[in-house]
Amino acid sequence: MATTISPDLDPVRNWLLAKHPERETITPDEDLIEARLVDSLSFVEFLLTIEEASGAEIDREAIEIADFRTLEAIGRKFFR
Numbered sequence: 001m002a003t004t005i006s007p008d009l010d011p012v013r014n015w016l017l018a019k020h021p022e023r024e025t026i027t028p029d030e031d032l033i034e035a036r037l038v039d040s041l042s043f044v045e046f047l048l049t050i051e052e053a054s055g056a057e058i059d060r061e062a063i064e065i066a067d068f069r070t071l072e073a074i075g076r077k078f079f080r
Contacts, residue, residue, distance in 0.1 A: 004028065005028045006079055008053065008054070008075075009071055010053075011049060011053040012053050013026055015046070016037050016038070016046075019037070019042065023037075026071060027071075028070060030070060031069050032068065033065070033068075043068075047060075050068075050074060050078055054079055056078060058078070
């Protein structure tokens with residue numbers, strides 16, 4: 001069962017949906033990489049979107065891909 005996420009993540013979800021207009025929604029627990037919503041070419045822009053929305057810089061030297069797999073994981077790592 002999908003959980004709800006903070007409205008603070010709306011800019012991140014909106015960025016993903018804008019990149020994939022064929023999608024209407026993204027669940028909090030959907031794997032963004034497996035679903036091909038984020039790929040290596042868009043990852044830097046994705047990081048910048050998260051930074052802007054969270055107000056915190058992401059340490060590029062300490063990136064753990066698991067922190068970016070789902071909106072739920074992003075919320076736990078960068079929005080709490």
